[in-house]
Amino acid sequence: MAVLTPCLPEPSQKADNGALTALIVGQLAVAASPILVRLTGQDPIDSAAGRMWIAVPILLAWSLIAPTPEKSRWSLKDIALVILAGVAFALDLAGMHAAIATGSVTNATFLVNLAPVLMVLAAWGLFGQRPSGRQAGALGIACLGGVALSFDTLGRGGADPMSDVYGVGSAIAFAAYMLIVQRLRARHASGPVMLWSSLACALTLAPMALADGKGFEMPATLGGLAALIALGSLVHAFGQGLTAVGLGRLSAAAVAPFLLLQPVATAVAVPFVVGEAVSLPQAVGCGLILASLALIRLKGRRG
Incomplete structure (x- = not known):
C-alpha cells in the first residue's frame, strides 16, 4: 500500500525544481523557530498556541x-486526516516548545529532527515497508547521537532531563504530521491542507494553553511580540506552507535529506543570536544524527 508517497503525480523537471526550491526555502524559514520561541519569553504552550492563531488568517x-488546480472533493476520511494532522502538529509544537524552554536549543532542534528516522520505523511497523540494511544502520547511528545529546543534558546544571523526552515526543508527532500531510497533498492543494490542519492545531492548543490556570499570556515585551508574530507568519504560514508545497510534488526519499537544512541552520545561528555555545558532546551528537539522516533513503512505492 502506498502511504509515504501516495500516488504522487509525475512532476516535470521544472515542477520538480520548483518543489525543491519551495522545500529548501521553507526549511530555512522553519529553522528560525527554536530561536524565536526562546525570544518570545512566553510559556512554551502559550507561544505554540499564539503562533497558530497568527498563522490561520494568513493561511x-x-x-x-x-x-487551486488540484481541486477535489474532501471525503470524510480526508477531513478526519486533516484534523489528525492538526492534532499531531499541536503535540509536536507543545513538545518542541517545552524542550526548548527546559533544555538546550540545539539539543531540542536535533532531537525533534529525528522525525525522518521515525518515519522509517512507522513505514515498517504500520505498512510493512521493511528498512534496508543501510537504513537500519542509520537508525543505530541516530540512537548513538541521541545518547550523546542526553549525556550533555544531564551534565548541564539547571537543565531539565525531561527536555530530551519532550524532544523525542515532538519528533514522533512531527513524523506523523508529515506522513499525513503528504497523503493529503496527493489529492488537495497546499493552501486548504495547511489552513484546516492549522485550525485544528490551534483548537487543540487552546485548552492546553489555558490548563495552567493563568490563561493565555502575551509576550511581555515588544521584542517578544515581534518574535511571536514571526513564528506565526515566517515560520508556520511561510515556512511550513512552502514545505507542504514541496511535499505535494516530491517523494519521502527526496524530502528527507532536505529536512537536514533546518537543524544545521539553527545550530549555526544559535551561538550568535542566543549566545548558547555548542559543546563537544552536542557537536558529536549532532554529527552522528546528521550522518544517520543522510543515510536514510525512504522508498515510496505505488500501490
Missing part, C-alpha cells in the same frame, strides 16, 4: 487567493 488569505 485563509492564501487559500482564497491562490489558484
Whole structure:
C-alpha cells in the first residue's frame, strides 16, 4: 500500500525544481523557530498556541487567493486526516516548545529532527515497508547521537532531563504530521491542507494553553511580540506552507535529506543570536544524527 508517497503525480523537471526550491526555502524559514520561541519569553504552550492563531488568517488569505488546480472533493476520511494532522502538529509544537524552554536549543532542534528516522520505523511497523540494511544502520547511528545529546543534558546544571523526552515526543508527532500531510497533498492543494490542519492545531492548543490556570499570556515585551508574530507568519504560514508545497510534488526519499537544512541552520545561528555555545558532546551528537539522516533513503512505492 502506498502511504509515504501516495500516488504522487509525475512532476516535470521544472515542477520538480520548483518543489525543491519551495522545500529548501521553507526549511530555512522553519529553522528560525527554536530561536524565536526562546525570544518570545512566553510559556512554551502559550507561544505554540499564539503562533497558530497568527498563522490561520494568513493561511485563509492564501487559500482564497491562490489558484487551486488540484481541486477535489474532501471525503470524510480526508477531513478526519486533516484534523489528525492538526492534532499531531499541536503535540509536536507543545513538545518542541517545552524542550526548548527546559533544555538546550540545539539539543531540542536535533532531537525533534529525528522525525525522518521515525518515519522509517512507522513505514515498517504500520505498512510493512521493511528498512534496508543501510537504513537500519542509520537508525543505530541516530540512537548513538541521541545518547550523546542526553549525556550533555544531564551534565548541564539547571537543565531539565525531561527536555530530551519532550524532544523525542515532538519528533514522533512531527513524523506523523508529515506522513499525513503528504497523503493529503496527493489529492488537495497546499493552501486548504495547511489552513484546516492549522485550525485544528490551534483548537487543540487552546485548552492546553489555558490548563495552567493563568490563561493565555502575551509576550511581555515588544521584542517578544515581534518574535511571536514571526513564528506565526515566517515560520508556520511561510515556512511550513512552502514545505507542504514541496511535499505535494516530491517523494519521502527526496524530502528527507532536505529536512537536514533546518537543524544545521539553527545550530549555526544559535551561538550568535542566543549566545548558547555548542559543546563537544552536542557537536558529536549532532554529527552522528546528521550522518544517520543522510543515510536514510525512504522508498515510496505505488500501490
